[in-house]
Amino acid sequence: MTASPISPAKEKETILVVDDEASIRRILETRLSMIGYQVVTASDGMEALDCFRESHPDLVVLDVMMPKLDGYGVCQELRKESDVPIVMLTALGDVADRITGLELGADDYVVKPFSPKELEARIRCVLRRVEKEQVAGIPNSGVITVGDLRIDTNKRQVYRGDERIRLTGMEFSLLELLVSRSGEPFSRGEILKEVWGYTPERHVDTRVVDVHISRLRSKLEDDPANPELILTARGTGYLFQRIVDPVAPEGA
Template sequence: MSGSLESHKEKILVVDDEASIRRILETRLSMIGYEVVTAADGEEAISMFHQEAPDLVVLDVMMPKLDGYGVCQELRKESDIPIIMLTALGDVADRITGLELGADDYVVKPFSPKELEARIRSVLRRFERNGASGIPSSGVIHVSNIRIDTNKRQVYKGDERIRLTGMEFSLLELLVGKSGDAFSRSDILQEVWGYTPERHVDTRVVDVHISRLRAKLEEDPSNPELILTARGTGYLFQRIVEPGEEV
């Protein structure tokens, strides 16, 4: 993906069965430099995804033919494209389910267009290289049977490529960059999602992404050896000992 809207118009696919929301978001996002395509239901969303190759999907949960969960599942089978879910006010189950299925973030309806614009910018930024401290100049980290290439944003478990979403990779990169150091959920929300401390965000966003990473990387996700829980604090990646370094 390009790092600037000037050199490349990033394309947003907006999926919502309410025509008024599609129209408002298409107008607002176009005004700030994005190319916008829309879909009115889940089946059309999948068709438009293949036809238009968007850079990010804004996806409503409740839709006819195929709901947002179904669309998210289908897209995750073949792509790590950023997905922001639009969920109902107060429906915590909607948010958690969407995150568990692979969404990167969510915005609660009713929402202000400015809030969604901010979330889009933040999520797209995660697809740029973070340049986290503690990453070797080669950009490649080996731990156990896991190989993490931060330049290519790719992860391998043995010889198998493990598909991570942009947010999953950014979270992993943050933890690995300071392996052995614990990060609070609030720190992670700020560093990875760009949420400022004064924002009251459900910290289960972090918990769900940690669970997804463990499921993909750990031999036994219920007894993790790589991504550890810091009791009373948050999470950390096991300390990586460099060759020749004393433990």
């Protein structure tokens, strides 16, 4: 009898948890380890940057209010060198404060006090999206040209002329979704479901979408205040301008 070949075990994904409260670090380290993640922790912003560079995590859970360097500062530093997914933890009650992290490049946020199950669900959604990015693009994927903008859906890169425009994974996924149905609007609910993986019953703040749209416009539009590529569908959501030229196969 011949034994069946054993499939190689999937390498554990690493999560960096950054919080100055030891109790939160312990809870998250225990729970995330129990569901299969490798967990690295840091207690302040400077330690977080060191841990990030040493461990190269797949995702960062980042508290806002911390000594030495706050979560906003850490987020800014990480975005200078990496597109790693970032989920921010904030105890700040003002919505504007919550949105600040998104504007600086975070992918999502969770408000303290939070349910560990809710955070785990958001982590799964983000990592599932990253995994899908690594294996597939949109149908008829290739290079899409819009004016001087070139969107490579295979390499998940965007260029203006010869200059690469750096997008986070979430930003590219959002752009890819809009381009996949150019000229047709997506509601904010559709975008949350397709890009973030959130179902309607999750009651997620749709301003997450608005902030990411704003970030995309700031990077892609000549005049973000008067966008010509990513348009607002009043009362509905957003759409990418209709693309007339067919998608060019990569290398064509």
